[in-house]
């Protein structure tokens with residue numbers, strides 16, 4: 250198809266936005282993603298161990314299997330920007346992988362990842378160029394969709410740099426062409442984050458399996474905190490549109506990296522579970538701190554994240570200083586809830602908390618059985634008005650499940 254025809258299809262789709270129906274992401278997708286930890290390091294000559302290459306991706310896939318991440322549910326191994334050659338193939342116009350860093354090509358890499366029982370994610374951009382200046386998909390949407398399908402890729406993260414036109418229709422066209430390939434490809438969109446205040450999240454939920462909706466993460470508590478604030482306010486009402494098949498994406502996990510203290514890593518893991526977020530680790534799995542690994546593999550937290558009801562948790566209370574919050578997330582089984590107490594203050598003293606289940610707006614029941622998830626402790630039965638008393642460290646959270654014992 251010529252690019253003119255592609256533009257025509259693009260215009261037609263301004264009117265008709267097709268609903269994505271690929272059967273994927275019934276629970277928030279989980280995996281590993283290159284970007285936050287390895288970025289665009291293309292210097293395999295001086296930095297062979299840390300550069301973006303097929304070797305790096307294969308090593309991560311290996312460890313995901315041998316070290317229990319795959320068994321815990323982490324499934325996608327996702328290549329990010331900077332995998333391509335700077336030019337398309339001059340004869341076919343197809344994207345091509347960098348011949349030095351990905352000498353076997355993407356199809357071979359997909360075969361390798363599939364042989365491990367995992368899925369391969371890849372990256373492109375809806376503009377003329379990717380964020381780092383590699384060839385983008387604008388004008389090449391049908392060809393690129395088919396190329397990804399031919400390579401047996403399982404996920405596409407489509408970025409929104411250098412999009413000087415109505416990017417929503419561009420993403421919609423890509424969605425249609427991905428569908429036409431007949432291969433189910435998880436569709437991760439970035440346009441809502443590029444559109445900021447003008448983003449229409451109902452549309453995002455129709456078009457994409459997941460979509461970035463907050464600021465980019467960096468290796469810092471400050472960013473994690475800012476992202477949580479966006480979800481906490483939920484000003485654009487995006488929490489309401491999340492559900493099986495379509496999820497808000499607050500960006501990658503930085504657990505095990507350099508920027509977060511131990512309690513702050515707990516907060517990211519726990520809050521990403523409350524927020525029903527996709528869980529993409531971005532960490533060097535080859536030498537991860539054992540405590541970070543344990544956190545990433547915490548079955549109880551993952552069960553909350555992956556709860557099949559797929560309802561995103563919401564903030565139900567915040568104090569006047571804006572540093573103490575209560576969150577509630579309804580779970581699938583029998584009227585259960587996940588509840589969280591979050592203290593985002595970095596004043597360095599621990600804080601005495603004294604609250605009741607009423608504060609979490611739980612419905613009436615004779616009592617709830619409370620289980621402290623990070624402490625791994627059953628705290629016993631609590632009526633709605635019984636006091637829950639605990640001590641919370643700075644930038645720390647309490648995460649628990651509340652299972653109704655009997656209904657009144």
Ligand SMILES: *[C@@H]1O[C@H](CO)[C@@H](O)[C@H](O)[C@H]1NC(C)=O
Nearest residue numbers: 268269270271428431432433
């Ligand atoms: C394409 O879309 C149709 C209808 O929306 C859906 O039934 C089908 O499963 C989709 N196929 C893929 C591969 O996504």
Ligand SMILES: *[C@@H]1O[C@H](CO)[C@@H](O)[C@H](O)[C@H]1NC(C)=O
Nearest residue numbers: 475478479480481482483484
């Ligand atoms: C959240 O809401 C508070 C209070 O309305 C406001 O001061 C703050 O700027 C908001 N923050 C974000 C990130 O939306």
Ligand SMILES: *[C@@H]1O[C@H](CO)[C@@H](O)[C@H](O)[C@H]1NC(C)=O
Nearest residue numbers: 581582583584585652653654
């Ligand atoms: C719900 O409760 C019933 C009766 O207490 C129990 O048999 C069933 O296993 C529970 N379901 C889940 C999903 O926990």
Ligand SMILES: *[C@@H]1O[C@H](CO)[C@@H](O)[C@H](O)[C@H]1NC(C)=O
Nearest residue numbers: 601602603604636637638639
């Ligand atoms: C918790 O608050 C209640 C009501 O204000 C009070 O009666 C109780 O003594 C407090 N308990 C603790 C341990 O702080």
Ligand SMILES: *[C@@H]1O[C@H](CO)[C@@H](O)[C@H](O)[C@H]1NC(C)=O
Nearest residue numbers: 572573592594596598600643
């Ligand atoms: C949060 O904890 C800090 C100590 O780190 C404390 O100074 C602050 O008052 C707490 N915030 C609230 C609202 O309790």
